[in-house]
Amino acid sequence: MSRNADYWIERFNMLPHPEGGYFKEVYRSREFVQREHLPERYDGERNFVTSIYFLLDKTQTSKFHRLKSDEIWYHLDGNGALVHIIYPDGKRNTIKLGYDYDKGEHLQAVIPMGSWFGAEVTDKAGYCLVGCAVAPGFNFNDFELAKRENLLNEFPDYADIINKLT
Template identity: 45%
Template sequence: MLVISIQADYIKNLELQKHPEGGWFKETYHSDDQYFAKESNGMRYRYTSILFLLDYNHPSHFHRLNHDELWFYHDGQSISVHCIFPDGKYKEIKLGKNVANGEVLQYRVPKETIFASEVRNKGAFGLVSCVVAPGFDYHDFELLKRNDLNSKYPNLKTLIDRLAN
């Protein structure tokens, strides 16, 4: 199938590796300098950037960052970004090229938002770039548990069961 071939080509040629939250990634850039980020209580790059590829069987599981993350669509099917904002409100953002149908080419996930992402079509993939500022560090990353999310957001159980560990 052509889509699987294109996805495999991206993974190979972009040298993408498995990401702990799901999908494949490669860090592509970070600022030359670092500074003390108060909200992280540590030194951080001013920004970091990755290429990130998801497919139907490999979503990005629910997690939270203490910094904003910008997503930029590149190729493949649209990606649904499921956000649970700090006030408890839920919103699905569709990242993709069909802007006439409500998709967006880029989106900012605000800091402290719980979010997960997925490609909804079997056999499909989506390729994006993600930029975090201040730069990504695993100390600023929290992978959330299914039971904890279900107890706090029972109205989102179906979504949480699909996209949380």
């Protein structure tokens, strides 16, 4: 069976994500880390971990955003993706997600908390399906979508990718 983006979107009943692409939450731990045991950046308790499926189709992008938690992306199906990261210290990196390790692709990408990141599909005729795990668990209070002008002011040397992913 030939699978495409529509197959996965329908199969998992995925919804549009605010950063772009489609998602479906597949796991949210039933246990919590209490607020007093978390760093001050959190405004309340958080699930231990959450996990979603996330899909980018063709020319869709994951817009630059950042989280208060670490996130790990796992390549699951389809073409590869480029995950563009601007770390809190201002350094930039691009991780190629995919199956071909000999061509510099990786099966997973780790995005440290506080890093700005976004992604794009490597083959504009294809799609990329990834799994994303967040710990402590994802909460929309911990999600910040980038404003182009703010990122350009802070990181003018990265204008090319900022303009593309905002």
